[in-house]
Amino acid sequence: MSAAWACVLAVGAGTFALKAVGPVGVSRRRMPERVAQLLELLAPAILAALVVTETFGSGRSLVVDARLAGAGAGLLAVALRAPLWAVVVAGAAATALVRLVS
Amino acid sequence: MRRGIRLAAPLFPAAAALGASFGVLARTAHIDAVAAIAMSATTFAGSAQVAAASVLAAGGGAVAAITAALLLNARYAPMGISVGGSFRGGALRRFGEAQLVVDESWALSGGGTRRFDRGLLLGVGATLWFAWVGGTAVGALAGQAIGDPSRLGLDGAFAALFVALLATQLTDRRRIAAALVGAAVAAALTSFTPPGIPIVAATAAVLIGLRR
Numbered sequence: 295m296s297a298a299w300a301c302v303l304a305v306g307a308g309t310f311a312l313k314a315v316g317p318v319g320v321s322r323r324r325m326p327e328r329v330a331q332l333l334e335l336l337a338p339a340i341l342a343a344l345v346v347t348e349t350f351g352s353g354r355s356l357v358v359d360a361r362l363a364g365a366g367a368g369l370l371a372v373a374l375r376a377p378l379w380a381v382v383v384a385g386a387a388a389t390a391l392v393r394l395v396s
Numbered sequence: 397m398r399r400g401i402r403l404a405a406p407l408f409p410a411a412a413a414l415g416a417s418f419g420v421l422a423r424t425a426h427i428d429a430v431a432a433i434a435m436s437a438t439t440f441a442g443s444a445q446v447a448a449a450s451v452l453a454a455g456g457g458a459v460a461a462i463t464a465a466l467l468l469n470a471r472y473a474p475m476g477i478s479v480g481g482s483f484r485g486g487a488l489r490r491f492g493e494a495q496l497v498v499d500e501s502w503a504l505s506g507g508g509t510r511r512f513d514r515g516l517l518l519g520v521g522a523t524l525w526f527a528w529v530g531g532t533a534v535g536a537l538a539g540q541a542i543g544d545p546s547r548l549g550l551d552g553a554f555a556a557l558f559v560a561l562l563a564t565q566l567t568d569r570r571r572i573a574a575a576l577v578g579a580a581v582a583a584a585l586t587s588f589t590p591p592g593i594p595i596v597a598a599t600a601a602v603l604i605g606l607r608r
Contacts, residue, residue: 297458298427301448301465304458306438308466310495316476317483317494335602337471338565339578343598344443344468345562346582349555351594353454356586364552368559378500378560379410385556389549 360396364389400519403504411500411524412531414557417550418445419535425453429536436532440525441498443561444468446554447595464595472497479507482514496521499561570605577601 349365350356367388371381415436422432427449439445444465451461476497483490493514497507501521506512566572578598585594 296426296431297452297461298422298425298431300458301427301452301461302431302435302438304462305444305448305465305469306435308462309439309441309444309469309472310491312466312469312472313476313497314491314494315473316478316480317490317497318487319480332602332605334474335571335574335605336474336599338562338571338575339598339601340468340471340595341443341558341562341565342575342579342601343582343595344447344558345555346579347450347586347594348446348551348558350583351586354587354589356583360549361552361555364549365555365559367552368556369563371556372560372563377406378557379407379413381560382410382414382553382557385559386549386553389552389555390547391549393547393549 360389360392363392397515397519397522400501400505400516400521401523402519403516404500404520404523407500407520408523408527411527412534414442414553415528415531415533416535417548417553418442418449419532419537420539420550421446421449421453422532422536423539425449427452429533432536433529433533436529437525439465439469440495440528441465441469441472442528443558460593464593467596467599470599475502475507479505479512479514479517482512484514493518496525498524500524503564573604574601577604 345365346356349361350358352359364385367384368381371384376384418436419429419432422435422445423429427435435445435448447468448461448465451464452458456464476494479497479502483493496518498521501517501524504520505514505516507517562575566575578601581598581601582594585597589597
């Protein structure tokens with residue numbers, strides 16, 4: 295089996311399970327308060343790491359390139375309370391523009 | 397449910413475009429079109445799919461890609477638990493409806509709050525599913541026509557998307573601290589570990605929650 299299909303099957307099955315945990319499994323029971331508090335921090339930690347890797351990551355090194363303009367434009371759009379689609383368009387446009395002129 | 401479809405309508409083009417860019421990225425990561433579409437239809441989680449494809453494209457291997465994607469999706473466990481009590485019917489139906497939980501549907505339907513609306517979540521989720529899967533198909537099949545994704549700045553679009561999703565998470569000091577630690581861990585490890593591992597390691601940032 296190719297690496298791609300291994301990913302499709304394993305990530306699909308794992309995500310099915312992760313999404314179903316609440317609605318199917320423990321819907322009426324409550325998670326220990328302490329665990330719930332820790333899990334709340336998972337999304338900001340992972341998303342911040344993704345901002346780093348998606349903006350600066352290039353294999354095993356960190357580089358500054360046109361993607362930084364995209365992230366910057368995204369930040370500006372967020373600050374202006376733009377909707378998500380506008381954030382994404384701004385990020386792509388800024389990145390493409392910097393690539394075009396550099 | 398109908399209100400959810402209406403609420404999600406403005407997001408449809410963006411979700412389709414992101415789906416298309418995932419489709420293009422998937423091809424550059426040697427994920428064939430059928431596999432890319434199957435992944436969008438089953439996993440239905442943008443950041444995890446992009447992370448998996450990025451790791452594969454960077455030569456990180458299947459184990460690192462799967463680990464990174466599943467750790468990214470680990471947030472769906474607490475998110476699902478926060479709304480689990482609102483789901484109705486048998487286990488199979490609840491299992492199916494649970495798959496429509498994504499960041500946007502959960503956030504737009506008031507997930508984690510007292511005014512959570514299950515119908516709204518299903519409407520938004522279903523709308524985004526069609527946009528995401530359809531977009532993926534276009535990107536994966538017509539990717540050659542779209543050309544080199546870096547020329548269109550789609551990689552920068554994902555950087556911007558993660559900035560926006562992160563911004564919605566920074567609601568208190570603990571979350572901001574977790575984000576800073578997560579970013580620092582990821583930046584520090586990039587040079588020393590295979591791709592994907594920095595994101596996995598960044599989850600250790602939740603441990604700052606143990607501090608009083």
